[in-house]
Amino acid sequence: MLTLQFSAQDLARTRFGHSPLWEVVTSVEALKDPGGKPLHLGWARETRAALPAVDLSLLFALVPIPTLYVPSFLTPVPQTESPSLEQELAVLTATPAETVRADLALLDGPLPAPLVALHRDPAGELARLADQVLAYWEVALRPHWSRIRRLVEGEILYRARSIAHGGAAELFAELHPQVSWSDDTLRVRHRYYEATRTLDGGRGLVLVPTVFVWPGVFSQSTPPRQPGLVYPPRGIATLWERPRDRAPDALAALLGRSRAGLLAELDSPASTTELAARTGMPAPTVSHHLTTLRAAGLAVSHRTGRTVLYLRTPLGEALLAGGATP
Structure with missing residues (x-):
């Protein structure tokens, strides 16, 4: 379980954001393990048949199955409410080499060949990774982006109404079955992860509704990165059918x-x-x-x-x- 302790300033700075790069990463998981995300099974079949005959090995190697950890440089919390994919890729390709290597060191077992190359030459391989993300995006997500975006915008609107009606308690109480709130503390029930964090510095928490994360949640809370919680939006069952x-x-x-x-x-x-x-x-x-x-x-x-x-x-x-x- 992840336990996040809030100050009044953290609550005041908690906000929403939507990340195209997070949708890419979580959709790769859905594509590689469709049985774990049956809601997206039809999308996975269609996308698998349509993917171009280009090398996506680096992108796919960074999203292992089971997905217990994705290197954090690939999943930055959005810095604005709605960054473009190009803006997020600019941040990705500017990641310092030492950060890339430190994140790769957290993966279990020996690194597959594409990640060995990334460890050896972070700058060059990050540029190649950005090209692979764009190639994947064009086929897998761009045709559905307006639908995804409308669902996320509706989610943010709904949660804003929750805050207006009942404050943070109502917002977090209905966010996801794995999420609970009491005594200025947010608890996220992760099966394989346990930590207690204090949101120091009043940076708040960024809530990132993401359609392909369904049915679970992801979190990012390791300093010095911006804390974030990735969760599926309300009404996700209406996305495809x-x-x-x-x-x-x-x-x-x-x-x-x-x-x-x-x-x-x-x-x-x-x-x-x-x-x-x-x-x-x-x-x-x-x-x-x-x-x-x-x-x-x-x-x-x-x-x-x-x-x-x-x-x-x-x-x-x-x-x-x-x-x-x-």
């Missing part, structure tokens, strides 16, 4: 089949365009129904950049559940 009609018949009779169906889809935040694609309804029709649901207090909207995301309210949750008190 979305049932078209999940509204109860009684609710459909009350609201109409289309509005009830849209309310059922809003278990995670979604845009008008995404809802139109899911349901097959024209976007103007979806927009009209969402306006009605919002006016009735069953949904709320929030602008993220150029996108407006919709989410069920507690009243909408209760109505969908069958009339329980919100």
Whole structure:
């Protein structure tokens, strides 16, 4: 178990970030061990068939199965809310040689040939690693990035509402089954890792929702690196497969089949365009129904950049559940 002790300043500086490089690393794990991440099995089959005939040996060697440890230089906590992959690769390729070698020394057993070369020539091999990450990204993640990004943006919106409603206690209480919070202390149940850390210096914790980390969590807490917690976003089950009609018949009779169906889809935040694609309804029709649901207090909207995301309210949750008190 990892135990992280917070100060008031640490809580004040806790924030969210989304890392394309973390998605790359955790998706490689899902690709190499699809049985351990069955939610992504369809994606793994499609990606494996589409991967180009290029050398990905260094990237794949850095993500062993079982994945007990990934060298930390490959999994930096995002320095901003939403860095681009190119920005993260710039940080990666600038990693000092001594840091690369120190991280590789934490791997169990003898190093495979690609990592021996990395240990011998960190600067040259990091540049090669960046090229491999980009080649992998183009096939494995870029075609799905808008979907992944919308799910993560919705997760951050939902958690922001949790903080506004119940503070850090509510945020961490619902974050993940392996995560718990009490007495200014965050506990993360890791099977093979145990440590107690004090978040000194008021650096806070960066929460990094990542779709391919499902069903587990990863953490980074070894000084002097920025502490981070990587966890799957809420609504992850909707990422690849979305049932078209999940509204109860009684609710459909009350609201109409289309509005009830849209309310059922809003278990995670979604845009008008995404809802139109899911349901097959024209976007103007979806927009009209969402306006009605919002006016009735069953949904709320929030602008993220150029996108407006919709989410069920507690009243909408209760109505969908069958009339329980919100």
